[in-house]
Amino acid sequence: MSITLNEAIEMITLEADMLDHGDFKEWLSLYTPNGIYVVPIDPDTEEFEKTLNYAYDNAEMREKRVERLLSGRAISAAPPAKTVRLQARYRMLESNAESCTLRCAQMLTELRQGRERYYSANVTFRLVRTDGVLKIDRKIVRLLTSTEALTAVSYIL
Amino acid sequence: MDILPDPTTLVNEDSADGSIYSNPDLFDMEMDRIFMHNWIWVAHRSDLPESGNYITTFIGQHPVIVSRDRKGEVHVMLNRCRHRGATVCEHKKGKAASFVCPYHGWAYGLDGALRGVPFQEGYTGQLDKSNYPLISLRVEEYNGLIFASFDHDIMSLDAWLGRTKPWIDLFMKQGAGWPIKTMGEHKFTFPGNWKIQLENTTDAYHFPIVHKSFLDSVDSETQNTFDFVEGNGYVEDLGHGHSVMVMIPDLVDLDENLEAPIPERFQELADELAKDYPDEQVRRIVRAVGGSGFNLNLFPNLACSMAFFRVLRPLAVMETEIRHVAIGMDGGPELANEMRLRLHEHFQGPMGFGTPDDSEAWDRVQRGSLAGRDISILLNRGLGHEAQREDGNLFSDVSAETGMRAAYRQWLVDMTGKTVRAENGE
Numbered sequence: 144m145s146i147t148l149n150e151a152i153e154m155i156t157l158e159a160d161m162l163d164h165g166d167f168k169e170w171l172s173l174y175t176p177n178g179i180y181v182v183p184i185d186p187d188t189e190e191f192e193k194t195l196n197y198a199y200d201n202a203e204m205r206e207k208r209v210e211r212l213l214s215g216r217a218i219s220a221a222p223p224a225k226t227v228r229l230q231a232r233y234r235m236l237e238s239n240a241e242s243c244t245l246r247c248a249q250m251l252t253e254l255r256q257g258r259e260r261y262y263s264a265n266v267t268f269r270l271v272r273t274d275g276v277l278k279i280d281r282k283i284v285r286l287l288t289s290t291e292a293l294t295a296v297s298y299i300l
Numbered sequence: 301m302d303i304l305p306d307p308t309t310l311v312n313e314d315s316a317d318g319s320i321y322s323n324p325d326l327f328d329m330e331m332d333r334i335f336m337h338n339w340i341w342v343a344h345r346s347d348l349p350e351s352g353n354y355i356t357t358f359i360g361q362h363p364v365i366v367s368r369d370r371k372g373e374v375h376v377m378l379n380r381c382r383h384r385g386a387t388v389c390e391h392k393k394g395k396a397a398s399f400v401c402p403y404h405g406w407a408y409g410l411d412g413a414l415r416g417v418p419f420q421e422g423y424t425g426q427l428d429k430s431n432y433p434l435i436s437l438r439v440e441e442y443n444g445l446i447f448a449s450f451d452h453d454i455m456s457l458d459a460w461l462g463r464t465k466p467w468i469d470l471f472m473k474q475g476a477g478w479p480i481k482t483m484g485e486h487k488f489t490f491p492g493n494w495k496i497q498l499e500n501t502t503d504a505y506h507f508p509i510v511h512k513s514f515l516d517s518v519d520s521e522t523q524n525t526f527d528f529v530e531g532n533g534y535v536e537d538l539g540h541g542h543s544v545m546v547m548i549p550d551l552v553d554l555d556e557n558l559e560a561p562i563p564e565r566f567q568e569l570a571d572e573l574a575k576d577y578p579d580e581q582v583r584r585i586v587r588a589v590g591g592s593g594f595n596l597n598l599f600p601n602l603a604c605s606m607a608f609f610r611v612l613r614p615l616a617v618m619e620t621e622i623r624h625v626a627i628g629m630d631g632g633p634e635l636a637n638e639m640r641l642r643l644h645e646h647f648q649g650p651m652g653f654g655t656p657d658d659s660e661a662w663d664r665v666q667r668g669s670l671a672g673r674d675i676s677i678l679l680n681r682g683l684g685h686e687a688q689r690e691d692g693n694l695f696s697d698v699s700a701e702t703g704m705r706a707a708y709r710q711w712l713v714d715m716t717g718k719t720v721r722a723e724n725g726e
Contacts, residue, residue, distance in 0.1 A: 182651060184484060193634070195484030195626050195641050197651040204646075207517040211653060217513030219656035256663075290392070292487040292621050295656035 146243040146272060148235050154277040155245065155268055159228050162299050167209040170299070175271060175278045176202055182284045182300055197289070197296070208299065219297040224255035226298055230266070242271040242280070249284070251300065260294060263287040304329060307715035311708045314680035318669040321493035321677075327617035334600050334714045335360030336450040339460050341602035341611065342366050342376055345444040346481035346630060347393070352410065355393040358613055359448060364437065365389055365399065366446065369410040374441065376448035377412040377434035388434070399434070408434050443468050444480060445602070463538040463693065467596045471604040473554040474627065476588035477581075481630035482609070483641060485623045486649025490659045492666030494600075494614035495711075497622060500658060501597040501605060502535050502545040502703025504528060505681060510661050514653040517646070521563050533593075533698030535682070536689070541599025541710025543703030547606075551593025558583045566590065569639050576633065588629065589636050589643070597703055599710050608644060618666055624648040624655065679704050 154173075161170045174180070182197040191199055200208060215221045232248040246267045253260045269281035284300045286293070305326045310317040320326060340359045343366045347355050354367040356379060363379035365388070379387045381401040388399040388408060398415060400407045407416035412434035417427060437448040440457035442465065447457050454460070461468065472480050490497070500506070508515070508529055515523050528547040535545045550557055558580060562570045566586045573582045591607025603610040609625040626644040628637035647654035669677065682700020689695060696702045 184486075192638055193641075195486070196645055197486065197649055199642065199645055207653070211513045211517065214513060214516065216516060217653075217657050218510060219660035220513070290487075292489045293650040294488055294490070295659040296650045297656040297660075300651075 145238040145240055146270065146277065147238075148233060148245075150277060151235065151238075151243055151245045151268070151270055152233055154270055154279070155230065155247070155266075158279065158282075159230055159249075163226050163228055165212075165223070167212055167299070171202075171205055171209060173279050174202065174205065175273065175280045178202065178205075178278065178280050178282075180205055180279075180282045180284075180299075182286065182289075184289050186285060186289055191283075197286075197293070198300075212298065217297060219295050224253045224298050226254075227252050236267075240272070242269060244269050249300075253296075253298070255297075262293075262296075262300065264300065307712055311712050313705065314683055315676040315678055316708060318672070318675050318677055321496060321666055321669050322617060324617045327493075327614070329715060330711075331360045331614065333717065334711065335614070337454060337714060338451075338600060339440070339447040339449050339454070339457050340600070341445060341598065342448050343374075343446045344480070344482050344609065344625070344627075345441065345446060346479070348374060348446075350395070352395045352397060353393070354389070354396060354399075354410070356389055356391065359437070359450070360614065362450075363387055364448070365434070366448075367396075367410045373411070374439055374446055375411050376437045376439045376446075377408075378437070380435070381406055382414065382432040382434065412436050443472055460540055461542070461598070462540060463691070464542045464544070464596060464598060467538070467544050467594070468604060470553055470594075471592050471596060474588045474592060474607065475629050476554070476585045476632060476636075478629040478632040480627050483626040483628045483637065485625040486644075486652070486655070487621065487623045488650040488655070488659065489615065489619060489621045490662050491618055492620060492662045493618055494612050494620040495707075496662045496665050497612050497620055498597070498600065498707055499701075499704045500662065501595050501603040501610060502543050503701070504533070504535070504545055504547055505699040505701075506658075506661065507547075510657045511654055513657060514647060517653050519565055522565060525563075529699050531698060534695050535698060535700050535702040536693050536695040537702055537706035538693060539706075541707045542597060543706040544594050544596045545698060545703055546594045547698060548593030551587070551590065554587045554592065555584065558587065562586055563590070566639075569635060572635055573633060585629070585633065585636050589639050591643070597707070599707055607640065608648060679708065 158173055180200040181191045183191055185194050188194045211217050212220050212223050228249055228251040230247045230249050234246050236244040236246055249264045249266045251262045265285045267283045270277045271280045305323055310320050342357055348368040351368050351370050354365055356365050365377050365379050367375050381388050383406050386401050386403045388401045398407050398409055405418040409415050414429040414432045437450055438452050439448045442461055533546045537543050570582050570586050596604040601612050611623040613621040615621055628640050649655055679701045682696035682702055686694055686696040
């Protein structure tokens with residue numbers, strides 16, 4: 144049976160909740176070993192490895208990013224910004240028994256040192272089912288402002 | 301009547317008053333006296349590879365278009381229609397035959413000439429198009445770096461860059477024999493004055509403190525390479541506010557030391573390249589991928605910083621935009637350029653492992669420096685053992701604030717209106 148919209152939403156909502164509540168170590172386990180977390184700059188590209196991104200994280204880089212957030216040794220993340228993100232406008236782009244591609248909107252509010260900042264994005268997930276469990280194989284965060292000037296983002300979008 | 305601040309009371313040889321980061325009147329003076337009377341970097345040659353290519357950017361707070369005309373000549377023009385002042389182009393880059401104002405349709409050539417005016421008969425002979433081109437700035441280029449200036453009387457770019465030129469040439473060796481090309485950029489703002497960022501480019505002192513988290517994320521060999529604060533590097537004043545900070549002396553000339561062992565983090569790349577290139581070229585490419593061992597700070601807005609261009613743009617007295625422009629080998633191996641992109645992403649930009657921590661430190665300088673009145677910012681590190689080379693350049697150890705002192709000397713020259721003019725020579 145194809146992966147349903149509800150199954151997929153349940154999975155990515157779990158991810159969003161973990162990120163907003165600082166469960167970064169647990170977050171790592173949501174990805175497949177070859178999974179990629181990417182925040183591209185170029186709004187049109189699909190060839191992320193050939194272009195400059197804000198983040199292009201394989202498993203090793205994701206682990207390092209989490210270590211950075213938890214270590215207290217990065218002054219921009221000591222402590223990390225607090226975030227609240229809402230996802231909505233879900234659309235299943237394709238789905239079969241093993242994998243699916245889901246697109247949604249994400250509105251994120253960040254609070255750090257008395258300053259609130261906002262990032263809106265279209266987020267596309269490719270989820271795969273392994274041993275009956277859904278994992279994130281690809282998460283592409285296309286920021287609305289990706290080609291504009293951002294501010295320091297010392298957390299995970 | 302407004303009374304302008306007196307810059308001579310704000311900057312000394314070894315310190316500056318904290319208000320230099322927050323005085324709006326001083327900022328307005330800087331935008332005029334520094335950003336309208338010096339050479340300001342606007343583009344790299346590879347941003348405009350062909351006739352008809354253009355980019356839009358800023359000189360200080362002035363929007364400009366940088367274009368390459370049909371003859372291949374580069375023009376830098378104010379992005380302002382001569383009719384009612386509208387911008388004539390809002391694309392960041394592209395290819396065009398002309399720039400047409402969206403308001404009344406005035407059309408300008410790539411060289412800025414006013415070509416067409418709709419319904420021109422309404423001017424009954426009172427509009428001579430030849431009198432209303434886009435306003436052109438002075439443009440000169442050195443080794444792919446394109447600079448422009450509002451001031452047609454300042455010295456040549458060649459003279460302005462002066463003793464920095466050999467360093468620019470060394471920096472461009474990152475092409476490993478191919479020309480350098482830009483490969484995208486990270487752009488971000490921080491809530492602070494532009495000079496806080498300018499200072500940072502030759503500040504080795506902060507590196508092991510601010511960048512602990514970056515250093516945690518690399519292998520021990522790389523950690524050793526970046527352990528330079530007590531090493532034998534140096535900072536040197538190159539005149540006109542420019543300076544160079546050599547962090548890793550072994551990586552000053554990328555064509556040298558090719559026989560040195562390939563660092564472990566580059567071994568996989570070297571193995572791949574060995575399938576297509578002879579050993580010496582593999583070594584040259586791999587060394588180039590790692591970047592140069594120095595930061596060259598070109599007053600006031602560009603740095604050739606290890607492996608990328610750092611471009612700063614003052615937005616307001618306490619707001620600055622920074623671009624970290626990635627560079628690579630134009631025509632070089634794709635794999636090598638991809639590795640450069642990954643290295644850039646690792647440290648630079650708003651989500652890198654380095655930049656957000658820098659940005660935090662600058663933010664804190666801005667906020668902290670608002671405390672109290674008449675309290676100095678110290679610029680005296682390394683002054684006690686600063687010495688002079690035979691060519692006159694002042695230099696001190698790698699963690700010295702020699703580069704900042706160089707920048708503030710030029711700042712003072714510019715701000716007091718004593719800009720060194722062409723007729724005075726060097």
